[in-house]
Amino acid sequence: MTDQAQLRRRLLDSMTATGSLRTEPWKRAAEAVPRHEFLRGGYFRLVTDAEPTAWEAVHEGDEGWLEGCYADTSLVTQIAGTIVPEDVRGRIMRLPTSSSTLPSLVLRMLEDLQVEDEHKVLEIGTGTGYSTAVLCARLGAGNVTSIEYDEHVASRARTTLGRLGTYPSLVTGDGLLGHREDAPYDRVIATCGVRTVPAAWLEQTRPGGLILATVGGWLGSSELARLTVHEDGTASGPLLGGGVNFMLARPDLPPPLGLLPDLGEGKEHETPAGAEPLSNWTARFVAQLAVPGAQRVALHRGGRTEDVLIDVESGSWAAVYEDCGRWLVRQGGPNALWDAVEEQFGRWRAAGAPALEEFTVSVTPEGQAIHW
Template identity: 60%
Template sequence: MSDDEFLREAMTERLAVGGHLRSPRWRQAVLDTPRHEFLRGGYFRRVDGEGATGWEPVMPEDPAWLPATYEDDSLVTQIAGTIAPGDIRGRIFRAPTSSSTMPGLVVRMLEDLQVSDGMRVLEIGTGTGYSTALLCHRLGDGLVTSIEVDADVSTRARTALGATGHLPRLIVGDGLAGHPDGGPYDRIVATCGVLGIPPAWLAQTRPGGKILATVCGWMYSSELARLTVEDGVAHGRLLGGRISFMLARPHLPPPLGTLPDLGPGEEREAVIGADALDDWTARFVAQLAAPRAQLLRLSLDGGEAHPVVLDVDAGSWASLRQLGGRWIVRQGGPDRLWDRVEDHVTRWQRAGSPDLERFRITVTPEAQTITWPN
C-alpha cells in the first residue's frame, strides 16, 4: 500500500467514526478519490505572529504536504483573488479567497444532499474539484455540472479531475446565476456561503428537488440549509453544526470606505449588550434584523476599540461601550440598527432561545424568510 493510500484509508475511517461519513457509496468514493491530487499546486499554511496573520506556501516537495492533504482541515489554495502557492516565496499578508474545504464537511454535505442514482446535480463553486470528483464517483460524470467564478481555479480543477479519471461539465461563470442549459437539476449544492438563495437556483431545480447551501451574513454567523422546491418556492430548515464557508464573491460586504462620524448620535442604555452576540445563534438572529450591516471593532478618537454595527451603504451605525456594569449604545444615520437587533434577539430569547436546527426557511423569487418557533 502506498503512502497516500494508507493516509486515505486512515482519513476515511476517521470521517466514519466522527459521524460525517455514513453510507457505503460515499465511503467508497472517499476511499477511491486521492485528495492530494487536487492539491498538487500546494496550499498556504497559516502563520500567526504579533501582527497580521501571514500565509506561507507548502509545496509537494515539502514532507509536510502529503500528510496535511489527508487531515480533516480546510487548506487555503488562493490568496487575494489571484495568488496561488507557487507564485510566492516567504509569506503573504492578505486574505484567503479560495480553499479546499475540510473533508469532514465535504462528505457531511454530500450525505445531507440525499442523492440517489440517476440524479442530475449542479455544484456551485468547483474549487479544487475534490467534492466534484466525489460527486462524479457516486453519480457518474455525465450527471455532474460544476460552476466556478475564477477561470484559473476552474482550469486547475479540470486538470486534477482529468488526472483522477473524471470529465464532468465544468463551467466558468457566476454560480449565483446557475447554469440553466444543464437543468433542471435534481439537486443544487453550494460550496460557498450566500446571503440569500438566488432565484435562479429555484428556477433551475426540478419540482421536488433540493437545494443545499450555507446561508450567511456579514456578522459571520452561518448555517447549512436544505430546501425542497415546489411550484417555484423553496421550503426547508437549517441543519445545525455551525457550518462556515467563504462568501460568494458577489455577496462579500462592501469596503468600509470613509467611515461616518461616530461621535454625534442618540445615546441610551442598551437592553442587550454587544457581548450577547458572542453567541453564534444570537448573532445569526441579529443578522436577520440588520442583514446589510457588518459587526466591527473600531477605535473612537484613537481610544479603546468598541463594537460597532455599521451599514455602509445606508450610513446607519450603532456603537456600543461598557460603562460600569451597563452597556451604552449610541446610534446614528437613517436607521436605528441596534433597536432592530434588540427587538429580534429579545423575541428569540422570549421564545426560549431555540437552536438553529429548529429554524425554518422559505424562499420565493422575491424574498427569503427565516423564522424560529415561538
C-alpha cells in the same frame, strides 16, 4: 500500501468514526478520489504566532505537504483573489479567497444531499475539484455540472479532473445564476456561502428536488440549510446545525467600508442587551436577520473597545460599549440599527432562545425569509 494510500485510509476511517461518512456508496466514492492530486499546486498554512494574520506556502514535496493533504482541515489555495502558493516564498498577510474544504464537511454535505443513483446534481463552487470528483465517483460524470466563479481556479480544477480521467460539465461563471443549459437538476449543492438562496436555483431544480446551501451574512454567522423545492416554484426547509461556515460567493461579498462615520455624533442611550447579540454564533445569526446590510468592526477608542455596526448603503451605524458598568449604544444615520437588533434579539429570547436547528428557511422568487 503507499504513504498516500495509508493516509487516505486513515482519513476515511476517521470520517466514518465521526459520522461524516455514513453510507457505503459515499465511502466507495471517497475512497476512489485521492485528495493530494487536487493540491499539487500547494496550499497555504496559517502562521500561528503571527500578528496580524499571516500565511505561508507549503509546496509539493515540502516536509508535511502530503500529510497536510490528508488532514481533516480546510486548506487555503488562493489569497487576495489571484495569489497561489507557487507565487510565494515566505509569508503573506492578505485574506484567503479560495480553499479546499475539510473532507469531513464535504462528505457530511454530500451525505446530507440525499442523492439517489442517476440523480443530476448542480454544484456551485468547483474550487480545487475534489468534491466534484467525489460526486462524479458516486453518480457518474455525466450527471454532474459544476460552476466556478474564478477562471484561474476553474482552469486548475479542469486540468486536475482531466488528469484523473473525470469529465463532468464544468462551467466558469456566476454560480448564483445556476446553469440553465443542463437543468433541471435533482439536487443543487453550494460549497460557498450565500446571503439569500437565488431564485435561479429554485427555477432549475425539479419539484421535490433538494437544495443544500450555507445561508449567512456580513456579521459572520452562517448555517447549512436543506430546502425542498415545491410545485409552485417556492422552497422551504430547516437549518441543519453544526455551525457550517464557507467563504461567501464573491457577488455576495460586502462593499468596502470606506471612510468611517463620525462616531462622536449620533444619539446615545443605555442598551439592556449589552453586547450579547454579538457574543456568539447563534446570537449573531439572529442579529444579522435584523440588519442584513450591516458589517461589524471592533474599534479601540479612549481606552475601551466598541463594537460598531455599519451599513454602508444607508449610511447608518451603531456603536456599543461598556462604561462604568453600564452598556451604552450610540447610533447615527437614517436607520436605528441597534434598535432593530435589540427587537429581534428580544423576540428570540422570549421564544426560549431556540437553537438554529429549529429555524426554517422559506424562499420564493421574490425573496427569502428565516424564522423560528
